[in-house]
Amino acid sequence: MTMQQKTTDAPNPAHRLKTGAEFKATLDDGRQLWLGGRKLDKVTDEPALAAGVELIASMFDDQFKPEFAEATTYVEPTTGELASRAWQVPRSSEELTDRRKMIEYTSLKTAGTFGRPPDLAPAIVAGLMAHVDVFKEKKSMIEGCSPDFGENIEAYMAFGRANNLTASESLAGPQTDRSNPKAAEMAFLRVKKATKDGVYVSGAKTVGSIAAQANDIFFTNLGGLTTTPPEACVWGAVPINTDGIKMISREMVSQPGASKFDHPVSSLGEEADQFIVFDDVFVPKDKIFNLGDPTGMSWYGPVCVFAHWHVLTRLAVKAELFVGAGQLVLDVLGTGKIPAVQLMLGELIEYAQTLRAFIYAAEHKASMTASGVMTPDVSMLTAGRLYSIENYPRIIHILQEICGQGLVMRFGKDAFENPEIGHYLNELLPGHGVTAMQKELLMNFIWDMTSGALAGRVALFENVNASPAPRLRARLFEEVNREAFVDQVKTIAGMDW
Template sequence: MKYMETTLRDIVGSENNVYLRSGNSYRESLRDGRRVWFEGEYLEDITSHPKFSGTVDMICRYFDAHQSGPLADILTEKRENGTVSSAAYMIPRNTEDLRRRGQVINAVVDMTHGTMGRGPDFMPTMLLGMYGSRELYIKSNPELGSNVERYYEWARQNNPIMTLAFVDPQGDRTLPAEEREYLRVVDRTESGIVVSGAKVVATLSPFAEEIIVHTLYRKDLEKDNAISCAIPVNTKGVTIVCREGWLTPGKEIEHPLSSRVDEIDAMIVFDRVFVPYERVFYVGDTEIPKYYSTTALWGHWHVMARITRRYEFIAGAASLIPKVIGTEKIPQVRDSVAETLRCLETCRAFLRAAEENYGIMGGVAHADDNIITTGRMYSVEQYPKMMNILREISGQGLIMRFPDKAFDDESFGTVLKKAINAQNYSGREKTRIFNYVWDLCSDSFASRLEMFEVQNAQSVPKNRQLWFDNYSKEELTALEEKVCRIVDVPTPSF
């Protein structure tokens, strides 16, 4: 196929119809000349940088786990045609398939200890949404729209790490669109388009191999701003400008979460970047962005499944803390712990109900959108409350944490051990538990996680508005009729 031969490089190829890659192949792929700016310098090799290497190592483990170990059967899928590939790309047809795919989400969350909002299996889910709604793209432009299915199949066979670039920079809203740094088409040729501008919150982009560009609808959206395409990270003119790093390498005991993985959010600057038409999914169509929530159905389900799994870590910590400090019989503490469990079970119920009431689009099963959206709103509304519960029930435990070396000091180590020990844990063990809780709810790493959860799929007020706007008018009318019949008045027609 010309498209595959000329525009998409094979990363792994196929051996005996097995489309899996190793961690080493991923690591080597990052040494591709990409431009990554981080804390004042351009990084020649992110794999060796102390604030990036932990995340690189985690993704390498993710790929290696496909081929051996206890997760191999969960992370891989054998299709009817005999090919074996990552289960992140499986096409669900029913509830059972959605839950099978959900096992992959859970496995990745567990591998990252719940600290990644955009794990390596997220973007395959977003691609699945594009594939399921491919008729939207084909209707806009049959030639460009057909690229969606081709790209999905290429990604399934090659398993690239991808980042999603769809958010516009938060700039001066009083300026007209043409004066802001929105990504736009600045030139066209017979073989492709040239784009310039910026996209932000491109999480995981320093570690990615492909950038998937989307456009969110806005009232001042112009045709040249309406773009969806796939761009290799090392394309000429692409620069990844990273936010401050919050990884604390070498402090695995004091910071058991923030010392391991930082997925890094970034602004991607495009300076006259050429995109061949074979990598463009649509351009110049201001209607398709209105349906972003449709193409993101599968991504929103992934978000709900992931945060539900993360709540298991939160509820586990909440249950453990009182047993460490001896407050487990205090009624107020018990109620706080119970609240974290109620949150977890409610999220699980949303997820189960959405998967059971699945719909079909483009031959692909998707979780019920209304239930998932309601569940996502609930989950992010609860997140700050859950963080506050962890802080409240911890008491001084979160503040009085000491470096591990302090317990070995000859002058005060013995006193320290006795002073802060617990009924079932030594002072050192107690401190390690609270180090975990600190990373989970209180430091800058935790604050970023909380902000990401609350803001990553638009703000809660915006989601509430969209949810209400999209609520079934037939259902709403039926609810109104119940009341109107009781008081014998007509149902409103406005």
């Protein structure tokens, strides 16, 4: 369905969409960014970041193309305007399925290598909207500032939608001495001063993926702990160029400027994780969603359900890319009739299908919250995420093994086109029904997805981002109600206790 088909009653509807050029213009705002000890005047001064910006900008331009309109845009019922699906709050099962189309779209655009694409942070805002009734009942426990949390959540969702906003989210704190609770507490963002107009916070956040390429930073201390000190119980959002915010980037791992043939994926750039310092940063009263209330922090899990749904969907899309790449390897190497190789590809298919099954089950078991938001089943998402990270390393290994020496002996476009040596490569390395260069392009794609520096960073991110397996199992223990299972056993066994 095209954009025009979706808006039959309003052939030229008002919209809240940015073009790619408009998005790029918003990034030239004086943000404070360091890379390798060098301060950047603009985010686009670093080639890897610039390439990532171009990739994100293409997503904005795609909103205006009929072939992508269904996945990237929708008509917001409260305004009648065309808006980005990133900021859609699903109010029905159909809208939940429609919102997934945006996740699948951004996952394909980035080949699943952006763990936090532009539609991830809005998913957390949607999670707050799902429980806005709870936050409406909460009050500030920091004297001197009294925000209306519920009103602010609703206003920020409207603000993000109206401005086609790109936001980064950073929940994790810096890695410190875990044996010392005081050291861990020192890593928290903390309110240093409260006024009637807002609060001043200091501290740091880490793994701020896409922050350098976004408009806003959406932050909190990783929650769930009712023992969090009141001054560290803060959720909020501010522009990334706010005074006092300094971003220190990790080193780049992509290969911008490389031949698209040599590096089909890593030439696209990357989302560079940031260590984000808050040095007496002012957070306006109307951009605060929790302040001083430890019980508000315990809602981290329910609020992040949409983000976890996003993560699992992206992993499923990437798993399907692995299946497609594996099938192509069988085709070009002529190994598709070898039973052992078929079984290896079968394991890739099993992984992809299982992730899809968890997603569909989570959506099938979705329920409406008291605030009127259709929310995926959390236990299915947790089980799916656990399965995904436990099996991800093996899936990567299998795809590498299917390729054989193809990943070890790779040659770039320059070598193939060199008149002295290129003819040897072309004559001696053809595949089944394809040229040597066509076979090499496939191997280069798989290298970028499984073996290069970017792939290594992505594999590490997937594991850290998901939480360790023991923690996910602990979440399952808390999330899955087992009473019905117990009753079934008692009924069958005739137990009267």
